[in-house]
Amino acid sequence: MSNEKAGRPEILTLEVAKKIAKLIERFPDAEIPATWDNVTAQCKKCYGLDFDWRTLSQKRWDGEKLIANALTAAKDIQKRMRNDSSPSYKTSSRATLLELVQKQNAKILSLKDELEKVRSHQMDTLDAFLHTRLDLQELLNRASSEKL
Known part of the structure; x- marks a missing residue:
């Protein structure tokens, strides 16, 4: 018997999921609900x-x-953009600039949230690595045997 799994191969892999997530992140910019x-x-x-x-x-x-x-996250960005709706004087250049600044601020807030999530995940990974005990004598023996 082989160790291969029987059945249909997985279509929704991690790589496909990352592509779909990137696609979804572009929804607010493309004004897709x-x-x-x-x-x-x-x-x-x-x-x-x-x-x-x-x-x-x-x-x-x-x-x-x-x-x-x-x-x-895309829904949150769209909600922020909707709440920061354009001012009543759309034709004035100041109002247009304020609208652009508000959109960028909404994106910055969401990116800060995402950055904080990634940082906490990396800190957890680093913490787990630092608390893993390593046998230094074994590492030295391996290093010396590789040189020979």
Whole structure:
């Protein structure tokens, strides 16, 4: 018997999920409403993959729902952009600049949130590495045997 898994190969891999998450992150800039219907439609259009929204929303990698988190972030950005709606004097140059600044501030806030998540994950990884005991004598023996 071989050790290979039987059945159909996994289509929704980590790499595909990262591509879908990047696609979802571009929704606010493209003014595409952040909904599961649009996510499934864009997946089919861009990658030719027809996924059900339930599959996309529940699939986890390392305990994290990449696609669902990306959609939540896109919804937050769109909500901030909607709340920071343009002023009543749209034709004035000052109002236009203020609108652009508000959009950029909304994106900056969401990116800061994402950066904080990545930093905490990296700190957890570093902490786990630092608390792993290493046998220095074994490492020295290995290093000396490789030189010979």
